Amino acid sequence: MNTAPISHPPTPSRPLRVLDIINLSASADAMLRNRALGMRARGVDNRIMCMPGPYVQPLRERGIPTQAVDLPRAVHPFQMTVALFQMMAYMRRERIDLVHTHCSMPGILGRLAARLAGVPVIVHTIHGLHTTEGAGAVLVRLYDWSERFVGSFTHLLLSQNRADLEVARRSGFTAPERMHLIGNGIDLTRFQPEPRIPDPDGVLTIHCTARLEPVKNHPMLFEALRRLRAAGRKVRLRLVGDGELRAEYERRCAEMGIAEAVDFLGYRDDMTRLLAQSDIAVLTSTKEGIPRAMMEAMAMKIPVVATRVIGTEETVVDGETGFLVPLDDVEALTDRLSRLLDDPDLRRAMGERGRARVEAEFDENAIVDRLADAYRRLLATPGVKVPATMMGVAPR
Numbered sequence: 001m002n003t004a005p006i007s008h009p010p011t012p013s014r015p016l017r018v019l020d021i022i023n024l025s026a027s028a029d030a031m032l033r034n035r036a037l038g039m040r041a042r043g044v045d046n047r048i049m050c051m052p053g054p055y056v057q058p059l060r061e062r063g064i065p066t067q068a069v070d071l072p073r074a075v076h077p078f079q080m081t082v083a084l085f086q087m088m089a090y091m092r093r094e095r096i097d098l099v100h101t102h103c104s105m106p107g108i109l110g111r112l113a114a115r116l117a118g119v120p121v122i123v124h125t126i127h128g129l130h131t132t133e134g135a136g137a138v139l140v141r142l143y144d145w146s147e148r149f150v151g152s153f154t155h156l157l158l159s160q161n162r163a164d165l166e167v168a169r170r171s172g173f174t175a176p177e178r179m180h181l182i183g184n185g186i187d188l189t190r191f192q193p194e195p196r197i198p199d200p201d202g203v204l205t206i207h208c209t210a211r212l213e214p215v216k217n218h219p220m221l222f223e224a225l226r227r228l229r230a231a232g233r234k235v236r237l238r239l240v241g242d243g244e245l246r247a248e249y250e251r252r253c254a255e256m257g258i259a260e261a262v263d264f265l266g267y268r269d270d271m272t273r274l275l276a277q278s279d280i281a282v283l284t285s286t287k288e289g290i291p292r293a294m295m296e297a298m299a300m301k302i303p304v305v306a307t308r309v310i311g312t313e314e315t316v317v318d319g320e321t322g323f324l325v326p327l328d329d330v331e332a333l334t335d336r337l338s339r340l341l342d343d344p345d346l347r348r349a350m351g352e353r354g355r356a357r358v359e360a361e362f363d364e365n366a367i368v369d370r371l372a373d374a375y376r377r378l379l380a381t382p383g384v385k386v387p388a389t390m391m392g393v394a395p396r
Contacts, residue, residue, distance in 0.1 A: 025053025160289035184290035185364035191299035207278035212243030298354030
């Protein structure tokens with residue numbers, strides 16, 4: 001299929017219009033808010049499209065036009081068709097110049113809608129692949145075919161980590177010259193380390209930021225907590241995030257006898273305060289892109305323990321900024337948590353090295369700079385007017 005973009009006429013009277021598409025409103029807030037604000041500071045009309053949810057209105061209040069669309073999270077043909085036409089109608093009505101999709105379902109439907117709507121430039125960022133998360137063979141084949149189809153008219157395919165980028169190349173999701181590593185980052189001005197005030201009863205806190213969904217693999221963490229508590233350690237677990245498995249996980253914790261040591265906090269906006277009250281951060285996912293939860297904890301000088309899976313193994317340096325353990329190896333997870341719980345000097349040293357790594361590798365301002373440069377180069381061909389402020393680094 002011809003991937004030449006369909007040009008809009010030059011539009012000097014209005015700003016460049018960029019639309020980011022993602023699934024959850026919580027993901028839009030966590031992953032896209034600062035980037036959209038950074039683009040808007042450059043004179044770009046950066047908008048967000050996501051599912052209806054609690055963060056749609058807060059995003060709008062921050063000055064980001066946010067459109068809610070009923071995107072399905074699984075293969076439901078009718079819902080997918082409705083969402084496709086909703087997205088396509090919005091793109092045409094608003095004369096979007098560039099669509100940037102994120103994650104699997106929004107990536108496939110959003111890119112197809114952009115193509116049908118005649119959007120000049122289409123970009124996609126991989127946040128993990130179905131081929132790496134144990135999906136069934138039929139679903140994997142369907143996903144691979146869909147990725148190659150929409151990849152045929154994707155102008156730029158970005159990956160947060162090197163492993164997913166290599167899988168995309170081997171699978172032929174698009175032409176190799178259109179695939180690039182983008183990385184991930186956080187707002188370092190927001191996540192500033194604070195002194196940890198010790199609990200008067202000597203209880204240490206393990207923090208986990210993750211949606212309550214199968215891919216985040218919470219049962220592995222629950223079993224490790226049960227073993228730590230059985231060994232007599234004073235420890236609590238704070239879970240930040242919500243999802244379809246919350247009720248099941250609450251029952252499971254009660255059955256395991258750890259309910260009184262687990263706080264289900266839901267989605268929170270006071271992440272820096274919660275992290276400042278934590279001693280260790282944990283993530284037991286089966287796969288990641290480049291996990292923001294680990295970057296945020298390291299930025300706050302908190303040591304981390306995570307499963308050695310795609311994405312996380314490119315974020316955490318084992319033995320330096322924290323520990324990596326094999327997926328579903330509860331014994332290893334319990335051992336590494338025990339070592340950190342028992343050794344405040346080790347926690348402090350790993351926390352210091354984690355902050356240094358985030359400052360060097362995961363500054364979100366650098367990601368926005370790279371995106372702005374990529375957008376500028378892509379849009380130069382269709383003839384869409386690019387703001388002068390995109391030609392350099394935006395003011396901080």
